[in-house]
Amino acid sequence: xxxxxxxxxxxxxxxxxxxxxxxxxxxxxxxxxxxxxxxxxxxxxxxxxxxxxxxxxxxxxxxxxxxxxxxxxxxxxxxxxxxxxxxxxxxxxxxxxxxxxxxxxxxxxxxxxxxxxxxxxxxxxxxxxxxxxxxxxxxxxxxxxxxxxxxxxxxxxxxxxxxxxxxxxxxxxxxxxxxxxxxxxxxxxxxxxxxxxxxxxxxxxxx
Amino acid sequence: xxxxxxxxxxxxxxxxxxxxxxxxxxxxxxxxxxxxxxxxxxxxxxxxxxxxxxxxxxxxxxxxxxxxxxxxxxxxxxxxxxxxxxxxxxxxxxxxxxxxxxxxxxxxxxxxxxxxxxxxxxxxxxxxxxxxxxxxxxxxxxxxxxxxxxxxxxxxxxxxxxxxxxxxxxxxxxxxxxxxxxxxxxxxxxxxxxxxxxxxxxxxxxx
Numbered sequence: 001x002x003x004x005x006x007x008x009x010x011x012x013x014x015x016x017x018x019x020x021x022x023x024x025x026x027x028x029x030x031x032x033x034x035x036x037x038x039x040x041x042x043x044x045x046x047x048x049x050x051x052x053x054x055x056x057x058x059x060x061x062x063x064x065x066x067x068x069x070x071x072x073x074x075x076x077x078x079x080x081x082x083x084x085x086x087x088x089x090x091x092x093x094x095x096x097x098x099x100x101x102x103x104x105x106x107x108x109x110x111x112x113x114x115x116x117x118x119x120x121x122x123x124x125x126x127x128x129x130x131x132x133x134x135x136x137x138x139x140x141x142x143x144x145x146x147x148x149x150x151x152x153x154x155x156x157x158x159x160x161x162x163x164x165x166x167x168x169x170x171x172x173x174x175x176x177x178x179x180x181x182x183x184x185x186x187x188x189x190x191x192x193x194x195x196x197x198x199x200x201x202x203x204x205x206x207x
Numbered sequence: 208x209x210x211x212x213x214x215x216x217x218x219x220x221x222x223x224x225x226x227x228x229x230x231x232x233x234x235x236x237x238x239x240x241x242x243x244x245x246x247x248x249x250x251x252x253x254x255x256x257x258x259x260x261x262x263x264x265x266x267x268x269x270x271x272x273x274x275x276x277x278x279x280x281x282x283x284x285x286x287x288x289x290x291x292x293x294x295x296x297x298x299x300x301x302x303x304x305x306x307x308x309x310x311x312x313x314x315x316x317x318x319x320x321x322x323x324x325x326x327x328x329x330x331x332x333x334x335x336x337x338x339x340x341x342x343x344x345x346x347x348x349x350x351x352x353x354x355x356x357x358x359x360x361x362x363x364x365x366x367x368x369x370x371x372x373x374x375x376x377x378x379x380x381x382x383x384x385x386x387x388x389x390x391x392x393x394x395x396x397x398x399x400x401x402x403x404x405x406x407x408x409x410x411x412x413x414x
Contacts, residue, residue, distance in 0.1 A: 050368040161257030
């Protein structure tokens with residue numbers, strides 16, 4: 001497992017640079033008003049559908065949730081982009097025993113209320129049009145291991161174009177409560193119901 | 208009503224520009240090949256969610272057949288982008304009596320086998336995440352007038368970026384053998400079936 005070597009100065013610079021890149025690549029980034037609970041770390045779950053979504057989550061962490069962002073990445077992906085290691089990227093290898101170490105590492109990060117960890121519960125890249133979010137079981141272990149106060153937030157990112165040549169990112173945020181409050185099955189169900197509702201709400205967004 | 212204008216030079220300039228921006232903005236444009244009857248014109252019915260879908264279909268259809276490309280646009284769009292009339296765009300104003308003239312013109316175009324007319328029967332921009340398409344009635348008039356002279360092709364387009372920075376446009380094409388519909392609901396249902404299967408295929412894309 002590769003732990004994060006987050007350097008504050010570099011991460012701040014990266015967040016600024018990525019904000020510039022995202023504003024250039026996207027027409028609009030529409031984030032609904034959302035304030036995380038005070039004194040709680042944030043476990044951010046996100047649908048994984050593109051190259052951009054981790055950066056969208058980093059943007060959310062910096063400019064809206066005001067937390068230090070860490071992201072769980074596949075080991076081979078991180079090895080190819082080791083620079084991300086300085087911005088909070090740490091690895092997980094799905095096939096090896098080290099997976100448990102990675103989950104424990106993520107849980108430890110979440111004990112600090114200043115931190116936020118981004119996890120893609122689907123574990124792989126799936127189309128943005130999918131109606132079902134399959135949550136991998138490792139997340140259950142991760143949540144169980146969190147000892148400090150932690151809020152779980154699910155964000156459904158949807159990309160739409162409408163009148164612009166550039167795409168727009170629409171964030172749909174769901175507060176899933178405090179870690180350990182909901183049983184895992186109920187959490188999965190809640191995420192899926194919300195995701196389907198977000199797809200319906202997307203039809204009526206302002207453009 | 209704005210009619211398409213013939214100008215070889217401007218048409219070529221427009222074609223080069225469209226190719227240039229498609230190459231610049233898209234990683235790839237995918238489409239499936241279908242059999243096209245050379246002795247009949249083409250009525251291409253597509254979903255409308257961005258400005259790109261017309262351009263992407265123009266690119267794809269050029270590779271599938273050598274027919275002359277025409278597209279029905281809203282009058283406001285045709286006025287905003289006056290160059291498009293050299294690429295085969297003609298306008299429709301849904302609120303005025305001119306609308307009938309535009310529909311007749313489209314039917315006239317379909318009478319000649321060397322033509323292809325692209326129509327977005329949804330009539331305005333919707334989200335790419337729409338479940339049920341809704342068509343406006345006008346298209347039936349065109350089909351009645353040009354009965355037997357055209358072949359009907361359905362197109363469903365989706366744009367997603369997956370593992371790349373730039374998006375991939377995927378076009379699902381299918382040829383509908385039945386070209387007579389009693390009412391607009393029957394046509395909508397028929398297109399909806401194609402749209403649903405295309406969407407299912409799109410959501411199956413897992414990386």
